[in-house]
């Protein structure tokens with residue numbers, strides 16, 4: 001399922017009608033939320049989940065276009081925040097005249113601001129703020145809001161001009177002040193700070209955000225976690241937070257913060273007076289784990305500790321968060337058994353066997369790890385050993401077993417580890433979803449399906465809250481502007497979500 005061209009989904013704000021000139025209630029995360037309630041009601045049973053959107057971005061990608069390959073740039077523009085917010089390029093009535101302050105594309109810094117010196121035909125001559133004089137097509141210029149707050153705005157819906165340079169400038173201005181979070185309605189955008197900002201995540205901050213309505217305090221990942229948790233408790237309904245972003249943008253770190261916050265909200269004191277180390281030691285023995293240096297899958301980077309990161313605490317926070325989101329003790333045990341089994345599996349080594357191109361378990365250590373894997377996965381140790389040492393080929397006539405040499409046995413071991421790990425997530429999600437809806441799709445690429453579905457869901461979220469709502473408001477306020485058609489992807493969502 002490929003994404004359709006979203007270019008026609010972009011919203012155009014009339015140039016002669018900057019949004020701040022109109023007397024209107026600013027669109028805040030909280031009033032957007034109240035709208036979601038009524039829409040949920042309308043959708044009734046069909047809406048099994050409430051979704052909260054969180055987009056993480058890598059500043060190196062969004063501000064330095066020369067670091068982005070053409071494809072990546074296009075992909076980002078089509079999938080990222082700017083696509084949802086930016087002003088329609090073609091056919092937009094851009095009222096650029098001599099003396100206008102504008103944004104123009106720049107290879108080094110993505111967008112540079114400048115002053116229009118001359119307009120002739122479809123082109124303009126611009127004096128850029130870095131001292132260059134350039135000529136650009138009028139249709140490629142975007143008006144600059146000269147009255148924009150230098151510190152930026154905490155919610156992108158408050159921007160006067162919703163176009164790519166405006167959005168990026170706002171994120172950048174905030175980022176320079178270490179304000180890495182910004183709302184777009186009730187969607188949170190997080191920019192990777194590439195440095196620890198402990199003051200943002202300490203216990204005081206958690207306390208501050210606990211119970212505060214979304215939008216009341218500065219944008220924060222805790223605010224989103226809080227909204228999801230409250231909605232879950234109040235409505236008895238599942239909630240999902242979609243964390244979307246490029247590789248390296250900070251999804252994992254953001255998710256960790258969310259988990260910590262959810263654990264804090266759950267507040268179940270499972271420690272019973274024991275120290276963190278004692279509790280974790282409660283599990284290391286059980287899963288026959290030990291020093292990470294001793295595990296092949298953990299010791300490749302040779303990096304075992306990070307300043308300010310406590311694996312023990314993160315582990316306990318994860319367990320607590322699992323409690324909160326309703327993963328039972330038994331399911332948690334199963335999850336950690338599988339994870340521990342994967343680590344042990346990585347330590348199973350192979351040596352040459354007696355026959356040509358065959359292999360055996362290398363030593364007693366490997367035998368121990370294989371036995372532990374079998375115990376943890378509750379499977380037969382001999383069958384597991386066979387599966388690692390031999391390849392099975394099924395032909396129409398017969399089933400052929402062929403021995404593997406040590407190198408290929410190691411490849412088979414790593415393949416098994418990857419498959420088990422990936423199945424762990426498929427199974428957890430499957431448990432929570434209606435099998436009817438999902439089974440056939442898993443046979444395709446489940447991961448890609450999830451990515452596409454998430455993108456479609458986010459797109460619909462933006463359609464609902466930015467396009468539909470804004471247009472309704474313009475109509476209500478009788479503002480003279482042309483109605484923009486946009487592609488509604490509800491049919492795509494119905495295909496996946498709707499009960500057949």
Ligand SMILES: Nc1ncnc2c1ncn2[C@@H]1O[C@H](COP(=O)(O)OP(=O)(O)OP(=O)(O)O)[C@@H](O)[C@H]1O
Nearest residue numbers: 192193194195196246247248249250251252253254
């Ligand atoms: N909020 C944050 N605070 C501090 N550092 C961060 C934060 N978010 C990301 N980082 C830094 O960026 C690095 C990459 O982030 P992370 O691993 O979360 O990315 P990712 O989106 O999960 O990547 P991938 O999709 O490739 O797994 C982290 O190792 C960390 O150094």
